[in-house]
Amino acid sequence: xxxxxxxxxxxGVSKRFTVGSRGxxxxxxxxxxxxxxxxxxxxxxxxxxVGESGCGKSSLARCLTRLYDxxxxxxxxxxxxxTNLGRRQMQPLRSEMQMIFQDxxxxxNPRRRVGSIIGDALAIHGSRGKxxxxxxxxxxxxxxxxxxxxYNRYPADFSGGQRQRIGIARALALKPKLIVCDEPVSALxxxxxxxxxxxxxxxxxxxxxxxLFISHDLSVVQHISDRIAVMYLGRIVESGPVxxxxxxxxxxxxxxxxxxxxxxxxRAAEQRDRIVLAGDLPSPISPPSGCRFHPRCPKAEQxxxxxxxxxxxxxxxxxxxxxxxxxxxxxxxQDLSSFTPSIADTIIGADAAAxxxxxxxx
Amino acid sequence: xxxxxVTDLNVSFDTDDGVVRAVRGISFDxxxxxxxxxxxxxxxxxxxxxxTLAGLTRGARVSGSAQFDGLDLIKASPSQRRxxLGRKIGMIFQDxxxxxHPxxxxxAQIIETIRAxxxxxxxxxxxxxxxxxxxxxxxxxxxxxxxEFPHQFSGGMRQRVMIAMAMALDPTLLIADxxxxxxxxxxxxxVLELMRKVQAxxxxxxxxxxxxxxxxxxxxxxxxxxxxxTIVERAPxxxxxxxxxxxxxxxxxxxxxxxxxxxxxLRPVKGAPxxxxxxxPGCPFAxxxxxxxxxxxxxxxxxxxxxxxxxxxxxxFLPTDIEERKALREQLVEKGGIR
Numbered sequence: 001x002x003x004x005x006x007x008x009x010x011x012g013v014s015k016r017f018t019v020g021s022r023g024x025x026x027x028x029x030x031x032x033x034x035x036x037x038x039x040x041x042x043x044x045x046x047x048x049x050v051g052e053s054g055c056g057k058s059s060l061a062r063c064l065t066r067l068y069d070x071x072x073x074x075x076x077x078x079x080x081x082x083t084n085l086g087r088r089q090m091q092p093l094r095s096e097m098q099m100i101f102q103d104x105x106x107x108x109n110p111r112r113r114v115g116s117i118i119g120d121a122l123a124i125h126g127s128r129g130k131x132x133x134x135x136x137x138x139x140x141x142x143x144x145x146x147x148x149x150x151y152n153r154y155p156a157d158f159s160g161g162q163r164q165r166i167g168i169a170r171a172l173a174l175k176p177k178l179i180v181c182d183e184p185v186s187a188l189x190x191x192x193x194x195x196x197x198x199x200x201x202x203x204x205x206x207x208x209x210x211x212l213f214i215s216h217d218l219s220v221v222q223h224i225s226d227r228i229a230v231m232y233l234g235r236i237v238e239s240g241p242v243x244x245x246x247x248x249x250x251x252x253x254x255x256x257x258x259x260x261x262x263x264x265x266x267r268a269a270e271q272r273d274r275i276v277l278a279g280d281l282p283s284p285i286s287p288p289s290g291c292r293f294h295p296r297c298p299k300a301e302q303x304x305x306x307x308x309x310x311x312x313x314x315x316x317x318x319x320x321x322x323x324x325x326x327x328x329x330x331x332x333x334q335d336l337s338s339f340t341p342s343i344a345d346t347i348i349g350a351d352a353a354a355x356x357x358x359x360x361x362x
Numbered sequence: 363x364x365x366x367x368v369t370d371l372n373v374s375f376d377t378d379d380g381v382v383r384a385v386r387g388i389s390f391d392x393x394x395x396x397x398x399x400x401x402x403x404x405x406x407x408x409x410x411x412x413x414t415l416a417g418l419t420r421g422a423r424v425s426g427s428a429q430f431d432g433l434d435l436i437k438a439s440p441s442q443r444r445x446x447l448g449r450k451i452g453m454i455f456q457d458x459x460x461x462x463h464p465x466x467x468x469x470a471q472i473i474e475t476i477r478a479x480x481x482x483x484x485x486x487x488x489x490x491x492x493x494x495x496x497x498x499x500x501x502x503x504x505x506x507x508x509x510e511f512p513h514q515f516s517g518g519m520r521q522r523v524m525i526a527m528a529m530a531l532d533p534t535l536l537i538a539d540x541x542x543x544x545x546x547x548x549x550x551x552x553v554l555e556l557m558r559k560v561q562a563x564x565x566x567x568x569x570x571x572x573x574x575x576x577x578x579x580x581x582x583x584x585x586x587x588x589x590x591x592t593i594v595e596r597a598p599x600x601x602x603x604x605x606x607x608x609x610x611x612x613x614x615x616x617x618x619x620x621x622x623x624x625x626x627x628l629r630p631v632k633g634a635p636x637x638x639x640x641x642x643p644g645c646p647f648a649x650x651x652x653x654x655x656x657x658x659x660x661x662x663x664x665x666x667x668x669x670x671x672x673x674x675x676x677x678x679f680l681p682t683d684i685e686e687r688k689a690l691r692e693q694l695v696e697k698g699g700i701r
Contacts, residue, residue: 052546053517159634160404189403189573194617194630201627216546219576223619223628242624260551262576264618266603269579276555277548280516 004319006076007178007210008064008097009040013073015056015063019285031285033059035234036073038311041178042319046204046211048225048242050218050257054281056234057214061180064212065097066090078177095125095174102183104163108155114141114166115151121173140169145199161192165199172203180212185220197224218261222246227320230254233292234284236311240322248332250314250324252299255336273337291327300341303327365535365567366392366415371426371436373407373414380639384410386591387426389665392535397561397568399582399599401575401614405635407591408571412537416453417443430535449479452528452566456540458520462512468523469493469508475530495526499556518549522556529560536560539571554581575618579603584673587611590636590646593665597674607668607676607687609651645678652694653680 015034033056041047051057062068064075066082074083082093101107108117119137130136138148144165155163164184171179181200185193197220203209215221221228222242229239230251238251249255256275263269277296282288288295294304304327314329315322330336373385385407392398402408413419415428415435428435431450433442447453455461463471472492477483483491489508496504499522512520521541528536538557542550558581561568570582578585578599585602587595587610595608606612613631615621622628633650636642642649648658657679665675668682681687 052548161634190575190614191403191617191631192634194619194628195632197619198627198630218547219619223622223624257548260547262547262550262574262580263620264575264579264603264615266579266599269576274551276551280518280549281546 005043006040006319007043007078008212009038009076010064011038011074011076013037013060013063013075014071015059015068016071029285032234032287033284034063034070035287037234037236038073039229039236039239040319041210041212043177043210044204044208045226046213046224048221048228049212049214049231050216050221050228051231052216052257052281054284055231056284057231058182059234060231061099061182061212061214065099065178065180066093092125095121096176097178097180098171098174098176100164100167100171100179100181100184102186104160104167104187105155107167108163110155113152113154114146114158117155117166118169118173121170125174137169137173140173143172143203144169145195159192160188161195164188164196168196168199168203172207175207176209178210178212180214182214183216184213186215186217193220200224218258230257233281233287235292235325237293237325238323239311240315241320244315244322248315248322250322250329250331251293251326252297252330252336253293255330256298259336273335275336291325294343298336298341299328299330299339300343301328302343305343363394364391365394365430366569367427367429368411368415369427369429371411371414371428372424373410373419374423375419375421376423377639382638383641384422384591384638385414388586388588388591388593390586390593390596392567392569393583394534394567395561395565396583397570397581399578399585400569400571400588401573401578401585402588403573403635405590405638406588407638408588409539411588412539412569412571416447416451416537445479448475448533449531450533451535451537452531452533453537454521454524454528454539454541456543458517458524458544459512461524462520464512467509467511468496468515472496472508472523472527472530475527479531491530492526495530496523498529498560499523499526500552501526516549518545518552521545521549521553525553525556525560529564529566532564533566535567535569537569537571540573541570542577543572543574550577557581575603575614587614590641591638592646592677594647594678595676596665597671597676601669601671601674605669605674605684607674607680607682608647608678609653609680610647611676612691613650613652653690655679 013034014036017031017033018028019031037060049057063070074081115137118140119133122133122136138151141148146165185196188196213224225242228242228245229236232253238245238254249258256277259275279296290306291304291309294300307327309325309327311323311325313321314324369389371385371388375382375384388411400408410419414424424436426436433446469492473488476488476491493504493508496508501507501519501522542553545553560566572578582599585597585599586593589610595611602611616629617631619628631650636646644659644661645663648654663677663679665677668674668676669684
């Protein structure tokens with residue numbers, strides 16, 4: 001279970017990428033992938049990070065694990081400021097933060113045997129367990145539900161679900177404190193997906209792991225997370241304990257996102273009010289002014305166009321507070337579909353047209 | 363009224379490793395103006411079966427029949443098939459970027475579709491129709507966007523373009539193969555909404571292929587559940603969700619997050635699907651089935667009516683009486699076979 005001790009915290013983290021060819025004035029375009037994000041991950045908890053493709057979930061995860069250098073802000077891991085650590089200084093910390101990736105085909109080298117894929121980390125960081133490396137790897141394979149006799153097989157000999165287990169064994173090898181799971185079950189069929197989710201939860205209990213769980217599948221995130229953070233266009237727009245956010249979300253975007261979640265229950269699906277957002281995700285190269293969600297927000301008011309909201313405590317307090325980044329958050333009993341935006345329609349039309357055409361980089 | 367009548371469709375591929383029996387004797391009907399959802403996991407044969415109807419499975423060995431509008435799509439010559447495809451049957455696929463030609467303007471691609479079937483339509487008339495279609499599927503400023511290239515559209519917009527193209531000649535059947543799988547949930551909601559709108563307006567029948575039971579719950583009237591190349595259960599939507607007979611359907615539903623209390627483990631189906639080259643002799647689901655008994659390993663169960671409901675069929679030896687079937691489920695839950 002989670003304690004109140006913070007394992008990883010980020011404060012005001014921003015990450016920009018330079019993209020495209022030189023413009024008219026010779027300057028290159030800046031893509032703001034992560035913008036002023038602050039969050040905390042407590043020891044032993046699962047923080048779910050949700051949002052649509054291109055919203056910056058993976059970029060944020062890479063900033064937090066220092067796979068990317070951040071442009072602004074600070075990152076603290078286990079009480080230590082790691083924001084500006086160099087490659088060599090980071091290396092001992094790498095064993096404490098591991099990643100599991102989405103694509104069980106692309107994330108394993110097809111020309112190497114399973115034993116060496118899992119065992120490489122042990123070789124690089126120096127074995128710390130008992131027994132030979134082979135014994136250690138086979139023990140890991142057993143823990144994640146693979147047959148240890150398959151030590152010498154290649155990734156191609158395994159199914160998608162089994163490959164994801166290999167990825168998990170690799171992440172576990174160095175006994176990390178934090179595992180960043182970036183869409184770990186998105187590529188798997190539903191029956192296999194459930195097996196892998198159960199495995200992740202068992203491992204968390206057994207090894208006292210902390211997860212940052214990134215997914216676009218809201219049902220999965222709801223099931224596995226203690227707290228969730230919702231991202232929109234590089235910013236965290238709402239965060240809080242999973243039950244509060246799922247039952248009483250206060251940001252209009254969260255509300256719309258949750259209402260679009262497919263439910264495998266026809267009667268429940270028919271009963272709910274669905275809020276279909278207009279338009280697409282705007283380009284992070286030229287994000288909208290004020291609140292980044294205002295061009296699509298059913299509840300937008302005039303000040304949303306100019307004032308940039310910050311993430312503020314909305315309900316509760318302490319580490320379990322529900323926070324929202326909205327000038328006019330929704331109360332639990334308010335219905336988003338009853339609102340119409342009170343900003344000039346021309347602005348919305350123009351923004352939708354401008355953003356609808358543009359490619360959104362992820 | 364039945365629009366498409368598929369009987370005993372078999373599709374197999376010769377590979378270096380042996381014969382892959384991708385679709386094994388499936389039969390189904392699609393009614394006018396209705397949506398048939400075909401659900402199954404990767405490799406269950408759900409896409410191959412509809413691709414075969416469209417003549418897209420080159421090199422496959424195909425048998426069976428598919429009656430559509432007085433024509434057997436399986437035995438039809440390529441030119442006969444071409445006269446139907448695009449005109450009476452529209453198709454949309456999972457990945458709208460690879461389904462659109464990157465070097466042609468979207469308008470030109472829609473115009474080509476229209477004029478391929480009727481040369482008497484002038485280019486300017488076809489262009490007007492293309493603009494009208496883009497407007498219908500909710501593309502803002504269609505008269506300008508018609509001259510843009512696919513890369514200038516977002517994923518959701520591209521899928522709208524695909525739907526516009528598929529609907530160009532007002533088909534009676536739309537085959538949608540995982541149309542929203544590559545899209546985010548908010549965009550998925552927009553596209554499903556659009557498909558519903560198109561169906562209500564034009565009375566188009568839809569075959570919707572998906573792995574996502576949430577999408578099925580949203581739009582299907584009838585559901586066929588596929589496993590290892592066969593239809594294992596077929597019923598109106600609510601029967602599938604609330605009174606499944608086949609253990610695989612039950613297992614799929616049980617695997618969904620959201621069906622158990624948070625903090626409790628999920629209830630996955632054990633194991634993995636069989637190889638389509640080397641199928642088990644009996645029921646293909648038997649090795650993973652929590653109800654398995656001796657007969658399952660020896661005989662292949664055929665689809666039969668269950669629960670006294672003509673529309674509900676299941677390929678399983680378990681009791682067809684609803685009370686007996688429910689009692690078995692309860693026993694299994696008690697024994698801990700399903701947590």
